[in-house]
Amino acid sequence: MTEISSHSVRYQSGGPHHSFMRKAVLLDRDKTLNADPGYLNDPDKVELLPGVVQGLSKLQAAGYMFMVLTNQSGVGRGLISPEQLYAVNRRLLELLQRDHIRIERIYFCPHVDADDCHCRKPGPGMVDAALNEFQLDPAHCWLVGDRLRDLACGEHRGVPGILIGDEEGPEERWRPSAPETLKHHVANLSEAADRILQV
Ligand SMILES: [Mg+2]
Ligand SMILES: [Zn+2]
Numbered sequence: 001m002t003e004i005s006s007h008s009v010r011y012q013s014g015g016p017h018h019s020f021m022r023k024a025v026l027l028d029r030d031k032t033l034n035a036d037p038g039y040l041n042d043p044d045k046v047e048l049l050p051g052v053v054q055g056l057s058k059l060q061a062a063g064y065m066f067m068v069l070t071n072q073s074g075v076g077r078g079l080i081s082p083e084q085l086y087a088v089n090r091r092l093l094e095l096l097q098r099d100h101i102r103i104e105r106i107y108f109c110p111h112v113d114a115d116d117c118h119c120r121k122p123g124p125g126m127v128d129a130a131l132n133e134f135q136l137d138p139a140h141c142w143l144v145g146d147r148l149r150d151l152a153c154g155e156h157r158g159v160p161g162i163l164i165g166d167e168e169g170p171e172e173r174w175r176p177s178a179p180e181t182l183k184h185h186v187a188n189l190s191e192a193a194d195r196i197l198q199v
Contacts, residue, residue, distance in 0.1 A: 023063055024136050025196065026127060026154065028145030029070035029106070031167055032189065034092060039074035041084040043091035051190030053099045058193045060101060065134065068092075068106040069126040069143075069153070075110035082110070104134065122152035131157060143181075144192050152179040162192045 030036035035047045056066065068089075074080035080088075089106050096103060107126040109119035119125030131138060143154045143161040148168055151161030163185045168174045171185065184195045 021140055022065065022134060022136050023140045024065040024067060024130070024134060025059055025142045025144055026130055026159070027066060027068050028147070028150040029068050029092070031146040031165060032144060032150070033068070039077075039079040040088055041074065041080040043084075043087040046088055046091040046095065048095055049188065051188030053096070053101065055189035055191075055193035056096065056101045057099060058190075059196060062197055064196075066101070066103045067130045067134070068103055069121065069130065069150075070106065070108045071121050072108045072110055073112045073120070075108075076112040076115065085110075105130065121147075122149035124153055124156050127154045127157060127159060142196050144189065148174055148178055148182070151182050155179040155181050162186060162195055164188055164192055
């Protein structure tokens with residue numbers, strides 16, 4: 001009797017074979033998924049970056065869900081209307097759907113620094129919203145973005161992060177301010193996917 005119940009407890013404690021484990025990659029938008037001319041407000045200018053379709057396809061095949069977390073201070077500055085923001089987001093989803101990639105949700109922060117909001121990265125609001133809404137275990141999630149603040153926003157929940165591209169410049173410059181959860185620095189999303197899938 002004791003033996004059986006101890007087995008059952010150990011099995012239910014999770015691990016890689018747990019059938020209800022939800023895995024997600026929380027993605028930045030600009031310069032992570034799409035090229036960014038600066039305050040992107042035209043859906044016709046949305047272009048996926050190299051490695052994005054490959055990377056997301058590999059991750060999706062391995063059971064990862066995707067949410068996008070994006071700072072859009074251009075809305076707060078009056079440079080992007082809410083309608084333009086939605087049109088750009090719709091276009092992004094459409095381009096990804098062509099390759100059968102599904103994004104569950106796009107969270108955005110329309111504020112500027114002076115608003116002192118909870119959601120603007122590196123603030124924790126959008127990570128908390130995604131983890132709570134989809135009932136995700138932070139240890140089974142990743143953050144991927146081109147700025148350290150894209151990763152720092154999940155440090156309080158221990159979400160591991162991957163920095164992509166060269167937006168943050170040379171490593172020696174950003175190292176002192178890098179979040180503890182930063183695990184890798186790679187060139188693009190395809191390489192980020194390879195790092196995630198090695199784990
Ligand atoms: Mg970005
Ligand atoms: Zn905000």
